[in-house]
């Protein structure tokens with residue numbers, strides 16, 4: 001009831017509170033952690049589900065962020081609009097580089113492509129001779145980027161103006177994985193072919209690893225939004241998003257009664273169930289069924305039964321004060337760490353954030 005009242009909004013469905021000050025604090029922390037490099041913000045996928053325009057504007061105006069990365073050209077066009085006042089001069093890189101069909105979007109929105117192959121590089125250089133681009137070199141992830149064998153050919157393309165050469169770590173989630181230093185060394189060697197380009201290897205994980213991973217430009221995403229990029233939680237990262245749902249019904253059930261589809265929860269004793277308005281339709285994974293916990297009135301309550309499309313049952317039997325209809329259950333954020341919620345759902349913070357559905361009201365604080 002309280003947070004609903006302070007937010008002064010209707011509470012028929014779930015909402016996520018987005019703390020833009022914490023977002024900016026994470027940006028400043030990441031910039032400090034890689035102080036020899038410029039920090040660019042990765043705002044693909046609607047800023048990891050938290051809202052492209054408000055996130056990008058906050059980073060541009062409060063932290064003077066001037067370099068952004070998105071995945072698709074359409075996202076770049078939306079971002080260009082969103083930054084029209086706050087940072088019309090911002091550089092917007094698009095990871096998934098240009099295709100014959102999308103060159104027009106790059107032109108109209110003044111986007112800078114990341115070229116990922118000789119074919120893309122030739123296409124860009126012939127359509128826009130001398131126009132800047134980034135070049136993604138694949139150093140072992142085998143996902144996107146030009147193979148190292150093609151670099152000499154790329155370096156020789158006279159109309160290709162590479163101003164950033166980049167690569168991406170496959171195993172940043174575990175800083176001790178030997179693949180990280182292998183990729184770093186391959187990358188450093190590859191970058192010597194492009195002496196005028198700035199070098200960018202680190203995403204959130206790399207930015208929080210030692211300085212040998214920082215190079216000239218970091219590309220930070222998940223840590224901005226409060227998610228640890230590692231296999232463990234990271235106390236340097238502040239929570240940004242808090243997912244709340246109103247409790248819409250309370251019921252008392254007897255031993256041997258069950259909860260939800262498939263009757264996967266069976267009461268062992270007289271049990272009080274609070275039903276919250278949130279479900280997999282809002283992006284809360286079914287993997288959290290009978291495992292993940294919510295915070296209700298300062299205490300923890302475990303999910304009882306299967307997560308369904310619009311509703312989740314919580315076992316609130318142990319709460320000293322029984323919750324009331326209209327009270328709030330928090331599924332991650334201030335009280336339940338995002339990392340813990342993701343783990344309990346069998347996923348990672350990235351997926352919990354980007355999965356937040358269209359019904360979840362975004363509220364900026």
Ligand SMILES: *Cc1c(COP(=O)(O)O)cnc(C)c1O
Nearest residue numbers: 042168203204219220221222229
């Ligand atoms: C998504 C992405 C990033 C950001 O990664 P985080 O782990 O969220 O910081 C950086 N670089 C590339 C190539 C990406 O695809």
